[in-house]
Amino acid sequence: MAAFALSLKRELSHLKKDKGDLFLTLGMMPLLCVFIWWIFSAGQPDSLPVAVVDYDQTSISRQFIRLADAAPGIALVHGSIDHAEAIDALRKRKVYAVLVVPKGFEAEVFSGTPADLVLQVNSQYSTYSSTIERHLSGAALTAGVAIGLERLQMQGIFIDAGLAMAMPISVNATPLFNEGPDYEVFLAATLIPALFHIIAMILVVSAVGRELRDGTAGQWLQTAENSLAIALSAKVLPFFIVINLYSALFIIYFQQLAPQSYSGNILNIWLTMVLMNSAAIAMGLLIVAATRNFRMGLSLAGFYSAPAFAYSGQAFPLVAMPDAAQYWASILPLTHWLQIYNQLWMSGAPMSAVYQPLAILLAMLVVASGLGFWLLSRFAFKPESWGAR
Amino acid sequence: MSIWGYSLYTWKLIFKDKGAILLLFGAGLVYSFFYPLPYHFEQVESVPTILVDQDNSHSSRALSRLLFASPNLDIKQVTDQASAIEQQLWRGDVMAMIIIPSGFHTDLLAGRVAEVQIASHGGYLLAGSKALKNATEASLMMGAAVSLQKAQSMGLSTQQAMAGLQPIRLETRSLFNPHDGYGHSIVPAVMVLIIQQTLLIGVTLLLGRQTELKQLPTGSKAYFGMLLTFTIIALLNTMYFFIVATQLQHYSKIGHFGTLLAFSIVFCLCISAFALILGRLFKTRERGLQLLLITSVPMLFVSGYSWPAESLPDLLYYARWLLPTTSGIHGFVSINQLGASLIDVWWEFGVLSTLTLVMIMVGIKLYRPQRL
Incomplete structure (x- = not known):
């Protein structure tokens, strides 16, 4: 116990001396988490600019434009511009879509032939284009049903029957657990764990890596009375506590921020997140033990963890990825935890439903820390492994 | 130097x-x-979906066929048990679900508006919106066919009937990222x-x-x-x-x-x-x-x-x-x-x-x- 206390004291006095490492341990995560939440705090894309080119200039075309303007996500840019000017504005990113009402629109509506509206979107800016398209197709559908209904009434059909005729099947479409769709829940709440996943690895690689770099590994082990188990647990404990406390704050904050989106038990969620953080620490330990080089360990940990969100399947689903990418995703703790996030926290599944990702995380923790421990004990305490830059 | x-x-x-x-x-x-x-494949080609057909009728099966033919839906299971949805969601096996409630066929026959429920897991926004779009299109397509028949059966000419269907179409063209x-x-x-x-x-x-x-x-x-x-x-x-x-x-x-x-x-x-x-x-x-x-x-x-x-x-x-x-x-x-x-x-x-x-x-x- 004395060995553990001494080792822990040694870690804490290092943090006291090294302001950079102290900031990395304590300050970095709160700063980045608040920043990420702040970016997405609006929740939904809003007022995306769309140019309107109205070649028809009739009461029907103006009616439709007014209806479209009422959609919350978009902001129509009026003014008498021609199509070339509108496309130019699209290229200059003043607008992200151009809605063209062709000449003869009203005439077509009245003659009973389907009247076409053309929406040109900048699909390179894909969040813009998909949001705009969703709102405007909703507006077109609404206007279409209204006109169809009016027309059927003119032909002597009662309004109820007319509605069933204009729209015999109505579609009630909602995203579950995330009505909106709310990007705070979709992105902020999944990007923040991705940052925990990165920082956990950086912290462990830093804590062990610097002992190897500075040639103090021997002293580190001696302080723990030559027990690597004690030396490692005292080393990991400070930031293990810090990141898991921050994880708890993250979970509690998001739960109260979007209570309608989350139905799981937050204590269980936190426990699974502790497991993910631990698996990430174990992976970091393996990386630094295998490289025994602070700089190389950080580079590899960065390569492994920094693009993890792209591979995790949260934004772009795993099923749509090539096999090689799916294999890579499967060796990232984040992938498995986000599965737990979706099933346990959002869908409210019982713990038994997520035994598979839990077992994988646990296996990662055991195998990586075991292997890392063995590599460290075997190679890390020989002076020839020290000082590599 | x-x-x-x-x-x-x-x-x-x-x-x-x-x-x-x-x-x-x-x-x-x-x-x-x-x-x-x-x-690499750029697109979400198939979204795992569960279809709950509680109506099990001529009409609901017609809609099922359209849903099966939708380009981006991968219907994993067809069932009449709504509880299956929860199980599938909990296991993370599906990202979207479509429910055809009982009474769908009779509503259509009686000239009432028949409802289809479509939902997606909000955690997977990209896959979810793709599924919603596909399922909505399939339902609207079936709706259009029903409208046409119904209007014709009420004695309207085909042209008059067509006019009652979707009089406005929105055609979206993707610029700069064509696919x-x-x-x-x-x-x-x-x-x-x-x-x-x-x-x-x-x-x-x-x-x-x-x-x-x-x-x-x-x-x-x-x-x-x-x-x-x-x-x-x-x-x-x-x-x-x-x-x-x-x-x-x-x-x-x-x-x-x-x-x-x-x-x-x-x-x-x-x-x-x-x-x-x-x-x-x-x-x-x-x-x-x-x-x-x-x-x-x-x-x-x-x-x-x-x-x-x-x-x-x-x-x-x-x-x-x-x-x-x-x-x-x-x-x-x-x-x-x-x-x-x-x-x-x-x-x-x-x-x-x-x-x-x-x-x-x-x-x-x-x-x-x-x-x-």
Whole structure:
């Protein structure tokens, strides 16, 4: 116990001396988490600019434009511009879509032939284009049903029957657990764990890596009375506590921020997140033990963890990825935890439903820390492994 | 030593440093293949979906057939038990669900509006919206067929009946990213981030070591010598990404080379000046790796590209321009994918030029000899 206390004291006095490492341990995560939440705090894309080119200039075309303007996500840019000017504005990113009402629109509506509206979107800016398209197709559908209904009434059909005729099947479409769709829940709440996943690895690689770099590994082990188990647990404990406390704050904050989106038990969620953080620490330990080089360990940990969100399947689903990418995703703790996030926290599944990702995380923790421990004990305490830059 | 002398000296330092070579030249190369890999197929082709048919009638089966034929729905299970949905969701086996409630067929016959429920798991936004779109289209298509029959049965002519159906059609045309590819949209922006981050980390690694050895070159000649070397390295990476890697990934590239080169020069000067500032502030070799690796993700999202700038809080809407990646992402995407001219990206060009000037002034001050 004395060995553990001494080792822990040694870690804490290092943090006291090294302001950079102290900031990395304590300050970095709160700063980045608040920043990420702040970016997405609006929740939904809003007022995306769309140019309107109205070649028809009739009461029907103006009616439709007014209806479209009422959609919350978009902001129509009026003014008498021609199509070339509108496309130019699209290229200059003043607008992200151009809605063209062709000449003869009203005439077509009245003659009973389907009247076409053309929406040109900048699909390179894909969040813009998909949001705009969703709102405007909703507006077109609404206007279409209204006109169809009016027309059927003119032909002597009662309004109820007319509605069933204009729209015999109505579609009630909602995203579950995330009505909106709310990007705070979709992105902020999944990007923040991705940052925990990165920082956990950086912290462990830093804590062990610097002992190897500075040639103090021997002293580190001696302080723990030559027990690597004690030396490692005292080393990991400070930031293990810090990141898991921050994880708890993250979970509690998001739960109260979007209570309608989350139905799981937050204590269980936190426990699974502790497991993910631990698996990430174990992976970091393996990386630094295998490289025994602070700089190389950080580079590899960065390569492994920094693009993890792209591979995790949260934004772009795993099923749509090539096999090689799916294999890579499967060796990232984040992938498995986000599965737990979706099933346990959002869908409210019982713990038994997520035994598979839990077992994988646990296996990662055991195998990586075991292997890392063995590599460290075997190679890390020989002076020839020290000082590599 | 002259500026050229210092520039040469910096090249020599780099080629003696395996870590710096790896980050300044190797990392970009590896990432140019590694990052686009998950998006190789560009599209979400099939969304695992469960269909709950509680009506089990002639009409509901007709709708099922349409749903099975939908291009992006992968119907995993058809059942009449609503409880199956919960099980499937809990296991994470499906991302979308469609319910045809009982009474669907009788509603249609009776001339009432029949309802179909479609829902997707809100955690998977991209797959969910694809499923909603497909299922909605299938239902509306069936609706149109029913309308037509019904109107004809009420004695309206086909033409009159057609008029009651969807009198307005919205035809969407995708510009600049013709197949609506996900990778095509996101990767060109991430490339800008990779160019900046590998340079910042590589330079802070190299200079951090020099600071440890108390051999960091100082003075304005040394400053400009280093700036020259780092700018050339950044330029090599930029050209590789936006000419070679873009081509290899089959992303569209409709900009003029002259425009790309002019914008690249100011971007590379800017990130090199940025790297020199951080290289002076970080006192150890590994500090840049420790602090910068984790900042890439927030930098991407604050740029206002994949998350619309119009939805950023006001302060961030303006403050985001302090990061070179913001101008870089919008500028390079505009030039390469939207075919913009320098005039079209005058704002980004201007912001980068201003940032470069300010950062060079700060840099010269930081690298004054007496400060060591």
